[in-house]
Structures are given as structure tokens and as C-alpha cells.
Amino acid sequence: MNIKVPPARWTSNLASAGTGLLYLSPSIILFGVFLVYPLIRTFYLSVFRSDTQGNPISYTGLDNYTRLFEDPGFWQSVQSTIGFVLYTVPLTVILALGLALLANEKLRGIGIFRTFFSSTMGMSVAASSIIWMFMYNPAIGVFNRIIELFGWSGIQWLLDPKYALFSVSLATVWMNLGFTFLVLLGGLQNIDRTLYESARIAGPGYWYQLRKITLPMLSPTLFFVIIVTLINAFQTFGQIDILTKGGPTDVTNVIVYSIYKDAFINYNVGSASAQAVLLFLCVLVLTWLQFKIGERRVHYQ
Structure with missing residues (x-):
């Protein structure tokens, strides 16, 4: 049995979710900039050979990990x-x-x-x-x-x-x-x-x-x-x-x-x-x- 949500209630729920995200946005931005992005960047750089400034030069796959284990x-x-x-x-x-x-x-x-x-x-x-x-x-x-x-x-x-x-x-x-x-x-x-x-x-x-x-x-x-x-x-x-x-x-x-x-x-x-x-x-x-x-x-x- 399908229950249809009235449009007014759906709009109200969407507005409540938007308001909640607005209040959370400072924390989300801080976590994204100082936690999520560095984490993703670290995973990315771990499979590259980099120059002295940390810029990726060439893709090496798991070579960095292999060298560590050896x-x-x-x-x-x-x-x-x-x-x-x-x-x-x-x-x-x-x-x-x-x-x-x-x-x-x-x-x-x-x-x-x-x-x-x-x-x-x-x-x-x-x-x-x-x-x-x-x-x-x-x-x-x-x-x-x-x-x-x-x-x-x-x-x-x-x-x-x-x-x-x-x-x-x-x-x-x-x-x-x-x-x-x-x-x-x-x-x-x-x-x-x-x-x-x-x-x-x-x-x-x-x-x-x-x-x-x-x-x-x-x-x-x-x-x-x-x-x-x-x-x-x-x-x-x-x-x-x-x-x-x-x-x-x-x-x-x-x-x-x-x-x-x-x-x-x-x-x-x-x-x-x-x-x-x-x-x-x-x-x-x-x-x-x-x-x-x-x-x-x-x-x-």
C-alpha cells in the first residue's frame, strides 16, 4: 500500500532540513576543509611520486606502500x-x-x-x-x-x-x-x-x-x-x-x-x-x- 505524502508536509520537511543544514554549515565547512579534504588529499598523494613541494608528478600505484614494507x-x-x-x-x-x-x-x-x-x-x-x-x-x-x-x-x-x-x-x-x-x-x-x-x-x-x-x-x-x-x-x-x-x-x-x-x-x-x-x-x-x-x-x- 503506497502512502502519499501531502505536498505541504513534504515542503515543510524540506524547509526543516534546509534550516538544519544552514545551522550545521559552519561545522560542516570546518570539517570539510580541515579534516575531509586533507584525508582525501593524503590518500591521493600516497599513490603518486611528488616533487619537493608536494606536487604530484607521476602515478605510481601501490609502489610507495611496497617500498615501505621493504x-x-x-x-x-x-x-x-x-x-x-x-x-x-x-x-x-x-x-x-x-x-x-x-x-x-x-x-x-x-x-x-x-x-x-x-x-x-x-x-x-x-x-x-x-x-x-x-x-x-x-x-x-x-x-x-x-x-x-x-x-x-x-x-x-x-x-x-x-x-x-x-x-x-x-x-x-x-x-x-x-x-x-x-x-x-x-x-x-x-x-x-x-x-x-x-x-x-x-x-x-x-x-x-x-x-x-x-x-x-x-x-x-x-x-x-x-x-x-x-x-x-x-x-x-x-x-x-x-x-x-x-x-x-x-x-x-x-x-x-x-x-x-x-x-x-x-x-x-x-x-x-x-x-x-x-x-x-x-x-x-x-x-x-x-x-x-x-x-x-x-x-x-
Whole structure:
């Protein structure tokens, strides 16, 4: 049975859709100019050989991708990226969760600690990196001063391949801690307090409440911060550029920094675009897997 829509209603719906698009047009234009167009342009340049200014010269198909898969330097970047993500994401989430649980307690002066824990949000990547550079300094850095108190010799934190990636990761954890802490603290404060009051009547201890009430009710927030922290870890650039510039021996040359070097130092825009496409697909797949697998464990109120 066919139902005919009256012309007046059809015109009204069209006018409403036009009005909605008009209100959305600033956001659509911004997304189109700064997100959609660069993404399409990156895919386009990844199959071309380009000149030093990034202008496509000749179509090469998948040649840029083939050369990447045959390049040991690319696989070193992949290894460094995976190591960096494994260092930063779990440590950031666990530390932020612990601090959020402490800051959620009703104690005198707890507001001071909340401000202190979230203070890293107020510092730029450049300023934070300079601070950590001085802390890692082998001559005057605080870390070497501490380990020398125990009779150990100083460490070249940013120059030794054994410690460089972990050192940059530790600085990144500190930089991301403030945002993750605030989000988790907000999630903790939104949990219904009657659940804890009922638990106190039943008599279980703190750790039982943490496992059976706090973590399940906080799972949507944890799910969000894990995804955001993972994406940010794959996109890290500033602190690596300031602290190590991808060295020593490319051990901190993560994919984002490799893209920067290929595009703006080696002027190989085709290779840089191919790496950017692969990074985009990798983050997309990992995010999809997190939603597909991890969301099953999320408890929505």
C-alpha cells in the first residue's frame, strides 16, 4: 500500500532540513576543509611520486606502500610505535585511576590535591618537554642525582637506546595524566551514592565495593579514556621532536615522527602520505576492535 505524502508536509520537511543544514554549515565547512579534504588529499598523494613541494608528478600505484614494507626503517618505526603505546596507555590509565580514586575521597583539603593532580593540563607540550629534558640531563638532572644516592652510576636517559623510548614514554604519561585524571574523577562523582550506602548496610569492604560497584559503574568512562589515550599515543609528536628527534638509532622514531621527517626533511611526500594512510587504517581498526570487543564489558546505567 503506497502512502502519499501531502505536498505541504513534504515542503515543510524540506524547509526543516534546509534550516538544519544552514545551522550545521559552519561545522560542516570546518570539517570539510580541515579534516575531509586533507584525508582525501593524503590518500591521493600516497599513490603518486611528488616533487619537493608536494606536487604530484607521476602515478605510481601501490609502489610507495611496497617500498615501505621493504624498508627496515619503517618496521623500526612500527616497533617503536608499538612499544611507545604499550608503555604509555596502560600506565596513564592505571595512574590516573589510582589518583582519581584518592581524590574522590571526602577528606579535608582534597581540592588542593585535585588541582595538583590535574595541573599538567595547564602546561604545553613544549614547556613540559623542556622540564623533562632538564630532569633527564646526565649532569644536573634529578633522576641521576637520585640513583647516585644509591651508589649507581648515572644514565644517559635520552641518549642510551635502552632507556630512550621509556624515558619519552614516562614524560608522555605525565603530560597526559591531568586530562585522564579529570575525566575519571568526573565519572566517579557521577556514580549513584545510594549504591555505596546499600553496600555499607550489607557489610562488604572497600575492595569488594571497588570490584563490584566502582569499576563496573565507571566502565563507560574507562572505555572512553582508553580509546582517547590510545589514539593520542599513536599521534604523539611534540615531545619526541624536542627530547630525542627520533634518536638514538631511530629507537624513538615513531610513525608520526617518521611521517614528519619524510615529508618535511627528506621531501618524500608520497612515502609520508602512505605512512599516514597506514597509520589512519591502523588506528581505525584498533578503535573498531575496541568498540566490538571492549564495549561488551561496559556497564551502562
